[in-house]
Amino acid sequence: MTDTMTDTMTVSATETKLTAKDFVSDQEVRWCPGCGDYAILKAVQRTLADVEAKTENTVFVSGIGCASRFPYYMKTYGFHGIHGRAPSIATGIKLANPDLDVWVVSGDGDALSIGGNHFVHLLRRNVDVQFLLFNNEIYGLTKGQFSPTSRVGTRSPSTPHGSIENPLSATLVALGSGAHFVARGVDSAQKQLIATLTRAHAFKGTSFVEIFQNCIVFNDGIFSAFTAKDKAPDKQIYVEHGKPLLFGKDHTQGLRIKPGTLSLEAVVIGEQGITKDDVLLHNETDRALAALLADMNGDTLPIAIGVLYCKPGHIFEVEIRKMVQREISETTNSLNDVLRAGHTWTVPKEPE
Amino acid sequence: MPESSPNVAVVTPSRVTSSRDTPSRQTLESAVVRFSGDSGDGMQITGGQFMLATAVAQNNLSTFPDYPSEIRAPIGTTFGVSAFQINFGSRVIKTAGDNFDVLVAMNPAALKVELNGLKPGGIILLDTGSFQDRNIHRANYATDPRTDGSLDAYRVIELDISKLTLDAVAGLGLSKEKGLSKKEALRCKNFWALGFVYWMFDRLRTPTVNWLKTKFAKRPEIADANIAALNAGHALAETMEVSDGLNSFSVAKAPNIEPGVYRTITGAEAMAWGLAVGAKLADLRLVFCSYPITPASPVLHALSNMVEHDIVTFQAEDEIAAICAAIGASYAGSLGVTSSSGPGIALKGEALGLAVSTEQPLVVINTQRAGPSTGLPTKTEQSDLLQALYGRNGECPLVVIAARAPGDCFNVAIEASKIATKYMTPVMVLSDGYIGNASEPWLIPDIDQLEKFPINLHKEGEYFDSTLRDEVTLARPWAIPGTPNLEHHIGGLEKSYETGEISSDPENHQKMTDIRAAKINGVVRDIPDQHVESGAASGKLVIVGWGSTYGPISRAVNNLQEAGVDVSHVHVRHIWPLPQNLGDLLAGFEHILVPEMNSGQFVKVLRDQYLLDAKGLNKMTGQPFKIVELENAIRAHLEAAK
Ligand SMILES: Cc1ncc(C[n+]2csc(CCOP(=O)(O)OP(=O)(O)O)c2C)c(N)n1
């Protein structure tokens, strides 16, 4: 349970510019040593400094779980809610004050199990918050039960014979819910994670970021098939808008639409007459492509990391505010008038 | 209306004389009329119009819309019957009336359902046009009730209202060229019946005519058709004679009505307006979050139609989301409110605990309905009192207030907003399906004259510690996001009394538990002492009520007092904390009787709090208490106590 924050994160350019350290709270961090959450915390603090966020304008909202302890460690406003309900609390905050910069931090159980309903509707409404889902494919806080993202066969205290349920894909659920920004990151890949978080922060609307997070205690190495240093190049593809979908050491592999199908396939440049021109360009505004990328499971096709989908849409609380403002500007009615609208009658004073 | 000897006079139009003499009207102190028909017959509108006309006549009144939970039950069935009851008079009216003097039955099913509520000798206006065999059987009558003697005890006016309506509308020559279908013309029959009843009670037609013209401004032919039906019904009544079984009545203006501008108001409207006004008086934006549920939804609808007063309404995906959004809104500096009925309140339980733990101002409205689970959605009960007080995990105290009548919802909503913001606590407001839907005349207050209670948000630069409590109220400071230098953490984990950060220290938990309880108990400072509604302040018997039983209890007690019975009435609005003097007050009576529409919830609380031998009088039929039921029960209680 030690704080692994290092002191070397950033140097402030001016007196007033905040550094990552300025976002570090005085609370002792209670995650297990080596937990992936530390790296995400570091990346978020760094991102906030980079985007010149203000501590007083920033609110972290969470549910319950290891991940949901996150707000305590931020020197910003923080609301540690109840299990699964952070999206609703965040929605209420934005309805009250659309100018606040709100981040929701959630786990795979918190967001997809008990809070699945709210998760879906937050995305559908496109409330302007950053939604970070720390996916460790396990219930960390309650000591390691399988979660809705756990793979079939996961042995856990509640599934000693291996889990039977099929896992769901957080990104596909997000896309299906009408999310306008869907991205992925890996806890340990700081540079990419910060770049993705920066994009998420800049996006107006719900920016959903699934972060593969290692639970060193209950599910250690569950993502190593594509996050281990030696595996990552071949098993991960970092997607960037407008750039070819290349991966592998030296970017010798690429993705293309398999001829005659509506699915992707991996090709090797230089083999069987394949050139770089055959490789698809990433178009983050293409939802069908985003779904294909989200569906790649690291088996025959690499796991997609980065911004899979980004297409702005109308924002819930902004539209509400507009509607309220329009109605306010179009009326001269006071509340007293409301009470007196419709049929009224007067009882006169009786002469004494 | 006095009961008169049974006598059946079957009237058909052919027997109507052409006499235009106005029969002398019989004066009544009060009367009860019930309009009943199929769900599609427009009985709620008919009743609502009669209510307006009665308000204009300056009678006191109280209404009870009684409609089925099915949106469109099969036509002609007993479970598709929709009714609207109104009690009006020149004296103080406290309930919608036990039994009715006049029943308007638009079909056999309505007759079947309502007949046992009609006083012996009461008047029935029947639409014979709907008494085909098919409808009679659908209403589960083995034989035609008009001919088998089952109506012998009443005065029956049988008219083919359906045909008379078609004739009246046909007279306009509208049907073909203006595209008014026969179906649409037939739909005017409720206004025909209304016109008839208007004549019986000498009500003005003008407000209804105006209402129709506005309502159907885009289809004037429909307005015209309904007006023609209204006038035709009125005209036919005028031509009938007492010998035809038709009496006409006059109900004088109610004296001693406080002067001022009045309107009719339902509990749901009053609640919505009270919340809007409460937020204004606190100088906060209202953020109202709800998930539709009968009978609570009308509050959501009313506020959604008031956004021009800087009100945000949010229809959440479920009740949990609704309360959590309200909590988030309060956290960010608005007045967060959530509203539901029992099943939805059950879902909000965990989040209520969050609001208690994080000490957020929050108003929670429970428009109670009957039964466990889904129960009887459109019927009324008071069975969520213990849920409001105790229905949460952990020691989780909050404030509970109950509205006693439709108009009272306005005051209660304002008081809840005030306490919630002053004490930084959730306040649960208990209403119920009866007062939510019922309406009564309401003296419209001038909002500008109401006392403001602006909240003190913590400001930039001030010393801040999230546990810095007000010395008197014990309320924590309200420091909203966006304020520099007040960044802090808040949450449902136990927090340190000293720092506001999480703490699992045993002594601290004891202290925080005590503080949360003391804060709520301290709300008693803002609660007036309990007064006696009527009767002596001590004596033989006190009837203790809360919530919507106010009307029937106070009428029953008044009646008994007039008959010389030593009985007092105490009506409790502040359910938690209870008024400071309540225990002493009740101890001054030999007997305490607590009528409730539940199996004895408030009586439990009173026995628990004051170790008094209070007895329950309980009813769970989904219907409000009848005055006579209460009178009988009180007499029986006194008899048994002898
Ligand atoms: C209403 C409710 N039910 C259950 C729990 C217990 N609980 C706390 S966290 C958790 C699962 C957390 O898993 P996840 O969201 O994946 O977060 P992680 O701990 O893995 O970061 C559960 C079941 C709770 N706190 N509240």
Ligand code: SF4
């Ligand atoms: S249990 Fe797992 S997720 Fe939770 S803090 Fe420990 S390592 Fe991290």
Ligand SMILES: [Mg+2]
């Ligand atoms: Mg997890």
